[in-house]
Amino acid sequence: MALDKMDENDWKYHGEGNKSLVVSHVQHSRVLRLLKYPSEDAENTQRTTEQAFQHILNIVEYNRNVMKPLLGEKYVHSGEVVKLPLDFVRQLSLKVQQERPELRCDKVMDTFSGCGLCLPNLTHLSPCHFGDHRPPLCVEIKVVTLLILICGIMLRNPRCNVLGGLTLLTPPKCGFLPFSRHVTKECKRKVCRFCMHQHFKLANGKWNRLSRYCPLDLFSGSKQRMFVAIKHLLEEPQNNLKIFKGGELIYSCKDDAKQQPDLNELVQHLWPYFHHSNGLYNGHQSSKAVFNEFIQVICGALLGSGDSSRSGEPRKVQLAESRSVCEASPLHRELLRSGNHGLPKDSVLAKILQVQMLDNLDIEGVYPLYKRVEQYLEEFPKERNRLQVDGPYDEGFLEKVKTCPSEDDGSIEYAVGKVLQYRVAMTAKDCSIMITFAPCGEDEKLQANLEIQPPKPRFTYSVSILDLDPKPYDSIPHQYKLDSKIVNYYLRSTTSAQD
Ligand code: ATP
Ligand code: MG
Ligand code: ZN
Ligand code: MG
Known part of the structure; x- marks a missing residue:
């Protein structure tokens, strides 16, 4: 990418969060992440180029020197700071403006500093994962806060700290210290922060339906509970779930929060990936089967060891039962109690959970x-x-x-x-997981069949963690x-x- 010959026509709007706006290159598998400022005081808050540069450099260094060692080399991409021509940035800002969702337009893209962060486009698969003609699917899950008090977990043995590695393998029978004694409200020991926050957001008009998703189900390691958690995310994605196909956003919350996104439309996108040999797409039964398989692939990736070439490390990271069950989860009590299987130590969920647990006070x-x-x-x-x-x-x-x-x-x-x-x-607690997968090419499928493999369609996948500011x-x-x-x-x- 020649930084002196940047052309806004080579880039298109890709997405945005609260802090940054992302554009993707139309040919290369790259994105640029640009800062945003509140529009009402764009003049006052506009930073000097020096400040913006330092801010982005901080993000890169924090990713490289802190989050990568903690979360694992394979999951984190630290990116690089780039200095872009101001002319390019201004043109780009004009170009993407009409694509931006209205609810995000309270902020404007930084067109003053010319600084940006260049990252690999994680909605694509790297060329070494050769797939077939079907473009890769990518599921982005915004992780959000877990049960505050799962964090009370530390062994009495002071040498075993959370980062020591072994601590978390301890079965729940072992002597955990009590929950943080600093907590003053009993409900924080029983209901996770996400579920509580839902009520608050509903009252503030941020969303007008409660999500049934509970992050504790996703992190339970129980396939049943994870399955239900992802199903609830699909039903009510809010800003916790996005799905891309070939790098294009195909499913997320609607700009008008009152409108529910269309699951039928989604199933049309998905079924070419999941239909069975005899399967013509016909209505309800098949759409259920398509979603089942789709969710299973996501669960597999979340419990695997980062990419499809290795199988997961069998050792488990496990929470005490009382700390892995949220009373606000809509799941049946029986299922909640029986479904605490722990997470494979290498899995993306275990890695994130370990770092979240650093908040133990x-x-x-x-x-x-x-x-x-x-x-x-x-x-x-x-x-x-x-x-x-x-x-x-x-x-x-x-x-x-x-x-x-x-x-x-x-x-x-x-x-x-x-x-x-x-x-x-x-x-x-605020990062996103990207799971990108595509069907294996025919050759690979043949090879795979030589090994003992379940007779399911096989996908090649890659898992990353992003938004680690x-x-x-x-x-x-x-x-x-x-x-x-x-x-x-x-x-x-x-x-x-x-x-
Ligand atoms: P938040 O409000 O969640 O903190 P943010 O402003 O920090 O968000 P990001 O989450 O980093 O911004 O980026 C916004 C969106 O852009 C993401 O949700 C994701 O869909 C997309 N995105 C960011 N980085 C990449 C990447 N490397 N590859 C592909 N898509 C990306
Ligand atoms: Mg984000
Ligand atoms: Zn919950
Ligand atoms: Mg962020």
Whole structure:
């Protein structure tokens, strides 16, 4: 990609989140991720080129030096910062404007700095995964927050910390420490944050239907519970599920949140991938079979070891039962209780879960430590850099995250370590998983049949984790307030519903 000869016609709108807008190259398997600013104060908040460059560089370094080692080399793509011609960026911004969903237009794309992040297009499969004529399918799942209190899990043995690896293999019988003692509201021990947040979002008009998806079902490792979780995501994708075919978005929440996305349309896209030898597409029965197989492929990828060439590591990461069941999940109690099978240690879900569990004090335990850090920095402002509260994101940062003392010895190191662990866990609660798969080519299918394989259609797939930005140090007070708002709202709305 010659950066001096950029042409906006080579790029098209691909998608956006709250912080960035993404365009994809029409030929090469590349995307550009550009920053966004609130439109009402675009003038005031426009950063200098230097600041924007540093911001994106921070993202790259955080991905490379912190998230990659924690989540695994194969899942994380750190990307590179690029300086783009301003003319190109302005033309591009005009070009994509009409494609943008209305609900995202409260922010504008950064056209001032010319800085962007260049990444591989994860909705494509790399050429070494040769497929057949059917374009790859890609499912993006925004992970979101887990049960806050699963995070109480740490062994009494202080040498076994979460990152030590072995801790999580311990069967639930072993002596776990009690849930974070800092938690003040009992419901946080029973209902996951996502399910509570649903009530809050409904009340604020963000969505007008409750999602039945519960992340604890997805992370249970039980095929039955995972199946139902993904089915619920398909029924009500909100902003937690997107499906791409050949790099094009074919299924997501509608711009008009009142409208439900069309599952019939989706099944039309999917059935050429999942129909059986005799199968002509005919109505309800087949669409159910298509969805079943589709969901099974997704579950397989989520429990596998990152790509189809290796089989999953059999050792399991398992949560104590009481911490892996959310009372708000619509699943039948029996199924919930019996369905806690643990996750294969190498799987993308286990990797993300381990990092989420770095938040083992809960925001209620972290907030006082944040205040301790603030007070210390007020006295010794020069210490800010050494303590790396907001970067730089280098090996030293990762070291602080990994070696934080397990007990509060009153030190500033402990407070900083816990704050950094909390920030890293927040990233892992807000990331997305991309599962991209395509049917194997005919040759490969023949080869595969020589091995002992189930007689199912075989897919080649690849799994990645994206949207791994550092969460700002000074967002902790905001998180603290938000947490109590969500919990209080949940308590009020559920108790009044029972009256
Ligand atoms: P959020 O509001 O979730 O924090 P964000 O503003 O940080 O989002 P991203 O999630 O990184 O932005 O990107 C927005 C969307 O662009 C993603 O949901 C995904 O669909 C798409 N996208 C981002 N990176 C890639 C990539 N490397 N390949 C393909 N698609 C991508
Ligand atoms: Mg995102
Ligand atoms: Zn839940
Ligand atoms: Mg993000």
